[in-house]
Amino acid sequence: MDTAKQYLINNGIKPSVQRLAIMMYLLEHRTHPTVDEIFNDLSKAIPTLSKTTVYNTLKIFAEKGAILSLTIDEKMVRFDGYNQRHAHFRCLNCNKVFDIPLNYDVEFPKAEETKDFQNIETHVYHRGYCSECAKENK
């Protein structure tokens, strides 16, 4: 709770009840939640919460670099409050997103054409079938 508050301040984000709740939610739920999931869960505790605020807040968080917005899903954006290096895996059947270890260094290539590019984020995504769904598809 205080950790989340400090984390927001460190990232140049003014804490509010809503922002704190959303940040804490992301820190506690490593499930790459969607806007809807966050909204539905937090609405129980904060009945006045609006989905617009969830959208606004997540946008600010991502812009300030406090969280990562994941585009691995075709339909909607997902969010990740986790700050350690890892890759993602989305199951093409059940659509769940998993964290998976990243054992190698992902470096931005120093090619001629891209040497003036300013790289901010690097993402590694895998798509396939998770252990559960791979079993069923047999």
Added chain:
Amino acid sequence: MDTAKQYLINNGIKPSVQRLAIMMYLLEHRTHPTVDEIFNDLSKAIPTLSKTTVYNTLKIFAEKGAILSLTIDEKMVRFDGYNQRHAHFRCLNCNKVFDIPLNYDVEFPKAEETKDFQNIETHVYHRGYCSECAKENK
């Protein structure tokens, strides 16, 4: 043209006028076009073309593995007919998507939790500012 036709057949896709045109478009335009871009450009040559057909067709292509669907963009899906290993870079300012070289091997990790996962596709995405936009932001 014949190449595209053969390519479709090899991937188990029955060629039609529309499908051929879309496949050729993707092979000729390495710009990771969106549905709208494909539709607008091809409408000139095929005035009866419908956006639904573009959607249908791209979906089939991606399912059969003939093309790659890219989720690097927050708003819409992009498509890539290129079949060699490479990574992508999206400019956060101008939103263009670039191909960038992939100099290292991206392997699926053999961790305990993911050992039964069946990996189908691996994507490496970068986000940042392209040379043009990095210059402007100075």
Added chain:
DNA sequence: CTTTGTGCAAATTCTTTGCACCAAA
């Protein structure tokens, strides 16, 4: 006070669906 955040409703945009028509085997 003044600035900034919140939340409702409406609008926008991308994508999918239902269904009728068309084309090829």
Added chain:
DNA sequence: TTTGGTGCAAAGAATTTGCACAAAG
């Protein structure tokens, strides 16, 4: 004729926008 592809219009779903109100300093 039967199967599968195409295309229109409508529906659906995620996200954004405009604006009024509330909160914090």
